[in-house]
Amino acid sequence: MAQTIKADLCVIGAGSGGLSVAAGAAMLGRNVVLIEKGEMGGDCLNTGCVPSKALIAAAARAQEMREADKFGVASVEPNIDFAAVMDHVHGVIAGIAPIDSQERFEGLGVTVIREHGAFSGPREVTAGDNLIRAKHFVIATGSTPLVPPIPGLEDVPYFTNETLFDNRIAPDHLIIIGGGPIGIEMAQAHRRLGAKVTVIEGGKILGREDPELADIVRARLVKEGIDLVEGGQAERVEKTPSGVSVTVGARAIEGSHLLVAVGRKPTVEGMNLEAAGVDYDKKGLKTDSRLRTTNKRIYAAGDVAGGRQFTHVAGYHASVLVRNILFKAPSRNNEHLAPHVTYCDPELAQVGLTEKEARERHGEIKVVRWPFSENDRAQAERETEGLVKIVTDKKGYILGTGVVGRGAGDLLQPWTLALSSKLKIRAFTDMIAPYPTRSEASKRAASAWYSDTLFSDRTRFLVRLLSMFD
Structure with missing residues (x-):
């Protein structure tokens, strides 16, 4: 029999945005329910910002050893233990995890439910055996990797950012489909850790950036030996005895591992948003300037809100929502003022x-x-x-x-x-x-x-x- 829980605020998603809203509301004395079916901390902690920057840091140390001679110090080719590098990555995650843990939030007075949440009406959500009725809801379910419909891709093993950091075997030749920030960061990191790397990008790498600035990054990547295939689409992927082969025009690029990094899509599947009267499209939930959805009792934060997909934007959204929901002070979403950084070198x-x-x-x-x-x-x-x-x-x-x-x-x-x-x-x-x-x-x-x-x-x-x- 379902247990009914009444709350002032129900937050769906325990990533950066959801955790910040839940913590702020709980510390202000509100009755908060937090629903998360996956890992606490969301993409940023477990499969995104934190592990990628930890990997980049390890790769930077390796590169410094190669380039030490410019300071009068003997350069050496580093001996890289890839499994130990990944131990470092997961050690960093473990060091940060307590801040985002279920125990910490329960200590703040938040009711944490580790189940999938779906709307059953405009003001109620079901999660496992629980029925949550709240005055306000915040959807902060984030985004997931976008996997393009490339022929043959479904028949070969490949990484996305959600699985890449579980790999403990150093790639011999990593092929990356996608030359955006994730693709470029991981390309340089793996190259510095000893892999041969090819990046396939339909347009120009870092195509959303100022071309003058992107050209400087491109020159460095080429200097470090990364093969950049720009202006060419991955037309087919096939499994080979040594790994995978990606066809781009007349060229077949063979590698040991494949990373798909062509973008992300908002996580809205299975939430029964229609029952809540919440409209959405492929970009995410449709929101107004105050981050309210088409159901004015339901708000959005982070990647699912259909705007800029950055952790710091999700945190900013949380501050906007705290002002709007708890302080009843109309606050506008000005995320166009948010900076962004690609953490290559x-x-x-x-x-x-x-x-x-x-x-x-x-x-x-x-x-x-x-x-x-x-x-x-x-x-x-x-x-x-x-x-x-x-x-x-x-x-x-x-x-x-x-x-x-x-x-x-x-x-x-x-x-x-x-x-x-x-x-x-x-x-x-x-x-x-x-x-x-x-x-x-x-x-x-x-x-x-x-x-x-x-x-x-x-x-x-x-x-x-x-x-x-x-």
Whole structure:
């Protein structure tokens, strides 16, 4: 017999967004039910951000050993124990897991139900033997890997991000279908860990990024020996005695392992959203500016909300929902201000509009750059690839910033603040940056915005005129 549970808030999905909403509501004294059929922590902790960055960190250490001679230290080819690398990856997951655990949330007063949740009406959900009736619901079920209908793919073993980190055998030749952030991050990591790597991308790799910045990443990948097959579709996949073969045009690429990384789709299957009056499409749930679905008692957070699929956006959604649901303070979803980072080497980070997007929307813009080759800290570290690129309107209001280089994600943060605060580029010229740091590149780029005016004939005339009063 079903047990009926009444709650102020029911959250479906224990990933980044769902956990943040549940924790916030519970700490504010609300009666919260959290439903999760899989692992606590969701994709980010178990199969996404955390394991991928742990793998990238191990690969970076290996690459540093190969490139040590530029500092006068003997370079060596690292002896890589791939199984031990994966032990490191899962050790990192285990170290973070208690923060997202069922025990922690139950300690906060949350009722955690480890079952599949499906709506049975506009204000009730069934999960196992439980019937949950709540004043408000939050759907935070995330997304799953998109698997394209490539002939033969269903007949061969392949990885997605959900299975890749369970592999303990070093690939001899890893073929990756998809040249987006996941594909590129994993391509470089596996190459640095000793695998031959081929990336197949129908368009250009990192095709959603500013091409000027993506070109710098491309050059590094090619230099490290990654085979980039751009502008070609994977037409067929076949099993071979040594692994798999992927046909691209007239070329058959043979490898030992295959990773499919062509994107993600929102997780909505089996939730019976029709019974709740919640509309959705292939992008996700249809929401308004306050993240309400077509049932105003049901909200969405994270990847399933149909917007940008990043962990930090899911966390941001949670803050919007806490304000809307608990504080009754209308709060709008401004996720277009969210930055994103591809954690390859060099890193590529972007916030706001790219140069192309800015020209399309604003017409007259101004673009300034500062290369890391003219940054003393970058020179000292022998890491001079990349630049800071700033796009403003003609009055100097910041429209977007891209950074490609070492630590680009961290260097982008002041620009994210400036964009959300609607600051002009002048704010960076007034800033005092410590020397020697890579952050100086931001100040130098901002100063370059004024170069045409500062060193113009008109300004030189003004200085001569003022000198008469010396």
